[in-house]
Amino acid sequence: MSQKAGPAPVRIEAQRRRVRTLAEAAEVYRGRAVPGRAEALLRRALAIARTALGGNRLVVATLLNNLAVVRKDQGRLAEAGRLYRRALPRLAGALGPGHPAVATIYHNLGGLEHARGRFARGEPFARRSAAIRERALGPDHPDVAADLAALAALLDGQGKHDEAEPLYRRALEVFERVHGPAHYEVAVNLNNLAALRQAKGDAAEAERLYRRALALKEKLLGPDHPGVATTLNNLAVLCRARGRAAEAAALYRRALAVFERALGRRHPKTAACRSNGRLLREAAAPDD
Secondary structure, eight states: OOOOOOSHHHHHHHHHHHHHHHHHHHHHHHHTTOHHHHHHHHHHHHHHHHHTTTTOHHHHHHHHHHHHHHHHHTTOHHHHHHHHHHHHHHHHHHHOTTSHHHHHHHHHHHHHHHHTTOHHHHHHHHHHHHHHHHHHHOTTOHHHHHHHHHHHHHHHHTTOHHHHHHHHHHHHHHHHHHHOSSSHHHHHHHHHHHHHHHHTTOHHHHHHHHHHHHHHHHHHHOTTOHHHHHHHHHHHHHHHHTTOHHHHHHHHHHHHHHHHHHHOTTSHHHHHHHHHHHHHHHHHSOOO
């Protein structure tokens, strides 16, 4: 008399679905700028993956990467770096070193170095990510454009504006063609291109681009998202440089309120915005 197969495969598939559901919910909360909730969901997913799924390398690596992204959002940059480096060998072992998902880790490591202000250290990560994805996906894929934009930001941070600008513009063209003109990636690249034009002394073009980016972000994210506050802060810096102190002060106040509400008072972006506003007030104060 034959025995029926046990229910283990059914249970494992149910746990896989549960992990996917938790990860998807975490991404929703991250998009809403609620990183604490996203972190809790990802930790639950990781616990299931390590026990019920036997520590599946691909699943665990993906969750570690996602948790690292949340850590970066929270300003916990050292922790994010450790998580990315734990995810990388697992993902490369599961999929091979030339897989686009491996490129995602390199992309994120480059972005982390950008957030730390270590632009030269981030450049090799961005170049490696772009090379992997261009080989795998072709030069006109939006993921390749995202890599080019990330590389441009790292070059821009090193003062290599003439090398960075065509990369920004190429990425922007791909995003507008693939996603249309009203997409978040378009808004981010408009913001970054504005910063580059500001650095090159073209204040009028920079302001035009910042205002386009701000209108798009407000439409796509709502007025109280930290991505909106980033562009508000950048526009405030520009207005201050153009001698429009009152307008700059109002933009700083609005940006700071969003950062404090969404990220907390101790987040690096909050601190930078507060410092910018303080410098403006000090410059405007009459001498004794």
